[in-house]
Amino acid sequence: MSFPARGFPKSEFESRTRRAQDAMAEQDLSAILLTTEPDIRYFTGFLTRFWESPTRPWYLVLPASGPPIAVIPSIGAALMATTWISDIRTWRAPDLTDDGIGLLADTLVEVAGPAGRIGTPMGHETLARMPLADLKRLEALLSPRVLSDDGWIVKRQRQIKSPAEIDKIEAACRIADRAFARLPEIVRVGVPLADVFRKFQILCLEEGADWVPYLAGGAGQGGYADVISPATETPLASGDILMLDTGLVWDGYFCDFDRNVAVERADAASMAAHAKLIEAVDAAMAIAKPGARACDLFHAMDRIVTGGAGGSDAGRLGHGLGMQLTEVPSLIPADRTELAEGMVLTLEPGIETGDGRIMVHEENIVVTADGARMLSTPCGSDLRVI
Amino acid sequence: MSFPARGFPKSEFESRTRRAQDAMAEQDLSAILLTTEPDIRYFTGFLTRFWESPTRPWYLVLPASGPPIAVIPSIGAALMATTWISDIRTWRAPDLTDDGIGLLADTLVEVAGPAGRIGTPMGHETLARMPLADLKRLEALLSPRVLSDDGWIVKRQRQIKSPAEIDKIEAACRIADRAFARLPEIVRVGVPLADVFRKFQILCLEEGADWVPYLAGGAGQGGYADVISPATETPLASGDILMLDTGLVWDGYFCDFDRNVAVERADAASMAAHAKLIEAVDAAMAIAKPGARACDLFHAMDRIVTGGAGGSDAGRLGHGLGMQLTEVPSLIPADRTELAEGMVLTLEPGIETGDGRIMVHEENIVVTADGARMLSTPCGSDLRVI
Numbered sequence: 136m137s138f139p140a141r142g143f144p145k146s147e148f149e150s151r152t153r154r155a156q157d158a159m160a161e162q163d164l165s166a167i168l169l170t171t172e173p174d175i176r177y178f179t180g181f182l183t184r185f186w187e188s189p190t191r192p193w194y195l196v197l198p199a200s201g202p203p204i205a206v207i208p209s210i211g212a213a214l215m216a217t218t219w220i221s222d223i224r225t226w227r228a229p230d231l232t233d234d235g236i237g238l239l240a241d242t243l244v245e246v247a248g249p250a251g252r253i254g255t256p257m258g259h260e261t262l263a264r265m266p267l268a269d270l271k272r273l274e275a276l277l278s279p280r281v282l283s284d285d286g287w288i289v290k291r292q293r294q295i296k297s298p299a300e301i302d303k304i305e306a307a308c309r310i311a312d313r314a315f316a317r318l319p320e321i322v323r324v325g326v327p328l329a330d331v332f333r334k335f336q337i338l339c340l341e342e343g344a345d346w347v348p349y350l351a352g353g354a355g356q357g358g359y360a361d362v363i364s365p366a367t368e369t370p371l372a373s374g375d376i377l378m379l380d381t382g383l384v385w386d387g388y389f390c391d392f393d394r395n396v397a398v399e400r401a402d403a404a405s406m407a408a409h410a411k412l413i414e415a416v417d418a419a420m421a422i423a424k425p426g427a428r429a430c431d432l433f434h435a436m437d438r439i440v441t442g443g444a445g446g447s448d449a450g451r452l453g454h455g456l457g458m459q460l461t462e463v464p465s466l467i468p469a470d471r472t473e474l475a476e477g478m479v480l481t482l483e484p485g486i487e488t489g490d491g492r493i494m495v496h497e498e499n500i501v502v503t504a505d506g507a508r509m510l511s512t513p514c515g516s517d518l519r520v521i
Numbered sequence: 522m523s524f525p526a527r528g529f530p531k532s533e534f535e536s537r538t539r540r541a542q543d544a545m546a547e548q549d550l551s552a553i554l555l556t557t558e559p560d561i562r563y564f565t566g567f568l569t570r571f572w573e574s575p576t577r578p579w580y581l582v583l584p585a586s587g588p589p590i591a592v593i594p595s596i597g598a599a600l601m602a603t604t605w606i607s608d609i610r611t612w613r614a615p616d617l618t619d620d621g622i623g624l625l626a627d628t629l630v631e632v633a634g635p636a637g638r639i640g641t642p643m644g645h646e647t648l649a650r651m652p653l654a655d656l657k658r659l660e661a662l663l664s665p666r667v668l669s670d671d672g673w674i675v676k677r678q679r680q681i682k683s684p685a686e687i688d689k690i691e692a693a694c695r696i697a698d699r700a701f702a703r704l705p706e707i708v709r710v711g712v713p714l715a716d717v718f719r720k721f722q723i724l725c726l727e728e729g730a731d732w733v734p735y736l737a738g739g740a741g742q743g744g745y746a747d748v749i750s751p752a753t754e755t756p757l758a759s760g761d762i763l764m765l766d767t768g769l770v771w772d773g774y775f776c777d778f779d780r781n782v783a784v785e786r787a788d789a790a791s792m793a794a795h796a797k798l799i800e801a802v803d804a805a806m807a808i809a810k811p812g813a814r815a816c817d818l819f820h821a822m823d824r825i826v827t828g829g830a831g832g833s834d835a836g837r838l839g840h841g842l843g844m845q846l847t848e849v850p851s852l853i854p855a856d857r858t859e860l861a862e863g864m865v866l867t868l869e870p871g872i873e874t875g876d877g878r879i880m881v882h883e884e885n886i887v888v889t890a891d892g893a894r895m896l897s898t899p900c901g902s903d904l905r906v907i
Binding site for chain 1: 601620718751
């Protein structure tokens, strides 16, 4: 299997930055403060698994023009210097007295000037990855300037993927495709579900995943109870419906799709449920094009899996996908986000199969100028038997 | 290899809750709001990789007495119901109008009463995993009650591990030990570092890791440039010093240690540097007992690796370890945390080897009543050659 090039050309980061700055100008923002891994990576290319350590805060300041400024712990300076960012300001974290806040406030004041507005993501699906006490300290240092909402500029912009980003997501999908194709190597009656989970992660790595941040699933007669539980030691039984849902990463981009298989034999109800799930995915695919709305895709699938109940406890029937396992928009009745070329989405209909059991199917697609294209290799209607 | 039992008895969660409630009483707090994965898992046992999805907020309310109350998306209700928590309040997330904030405010008001103080973690190494706009909305709904700092109650308490927690961390260490023992299977001149990373994760899974959230490292003549960079495609060369640093998870608990090996042959300078790193670890081990302070361990190691320079860009020479890859305390000059029985720490001295290169060694220890015990199998002074 051939993979696309790693990383991005400098021009891609320049273009991302300029687009954000155009939106900042419209909203009269002189600076945006970013604190999370995907937001900082999106504008810099700073890719490291070190974010797994919650100790240190990392900050990036987007000015009204010119490249972003990194305000980061000195342990990250060498790696940040390999990106296109040249203005890198560091402190020796952790510092129990001032963990970068003085340096950050100085930078923001310098960038925003005496009267500039400073934004930071505050809306749905965002968070400030820093202690609340430090946020308060920062606000005090910035006063009379007020830290305000960034107007979802970054979140909205990240919804539209560049061709290079789509290539990376597709590479992640291809890796998962190949791992799923090898399920017969690890699925057998009597194998504990926890072993299947462990071995499936190995298959993902063998096929080229950089790492496997997410794996969920379930197994049971006629379906499974939920889709977020960790694996148990319960052995697979003949007739079980096994579902594995993986979010593996290649060069910092996720896939997120699942496969259902029947162990040894498939019962008629599960086969019918699976066919309905595929029918729902096909219905969403048929209307997924620029101008359609996230809620339209929801309803197209919901009509088929529930007859139009309008929602379920799972909450949504798909979502955005990219640098994070799940991104905006959400395929729910209330999300009226208009689809646009370059959006990568999951289609994830679920169906109740009785006795508190469900089956969920998921594919990954990209919206193109004249429709949608599958990034995962589409699963046929027939429930696969292993 | 035999593993301890998974999960914890209900009594452990009851005891954790009671201890937090004792501290809450001292600080006159009627409720604590928790929002992060480890904090919520610590009091409930709610273990899922679903936190990888940033979409949904999850809330837990610790009352002044009695079990915690979960305020969570309905997609998590089935899994939460398998824990000892019985008061589970749900909404269908994501909800673009009110993503659980009304329900959360009602719960906090009910628990805290008209005049009760409500705390949430705000200090060093904490964050609020929820949108800032939702935090403001919550504060408005709680008014005139003020959301105040929890006084680091939860962070401080989580530093001391129970015997069952230590068993899980030790299980993770044993798995990593065995993966490191198998390095000769994957380390060879000409193998790209990225392949070594991928295969080492496979070894960790084969040896029993549930998943491998963290792997970092480096390779080069006489050391490596930093310890947080992702792997490159550069092939291993004869004489390279290869370092792999893994944080794998078993039943929700991390190990975090590394190993340095020389590829084919070890140069004298790297051998001497390695011996000094082990000497530093031994010096810290010798004084790691209840009553010693985090800073004492720092100085014991710093004297040996730098002659007492007092700090470096890496910022610290070790840290707490447990449900997260890194936890408080920090082994830095400013951290005067007193060690106590049950604390699990990493000892992580680094040494400059010239030309901007470093070597870092790391072990995991637990503080006992009369000293410290290694959880990782201690590495001898001799630099291993593969």
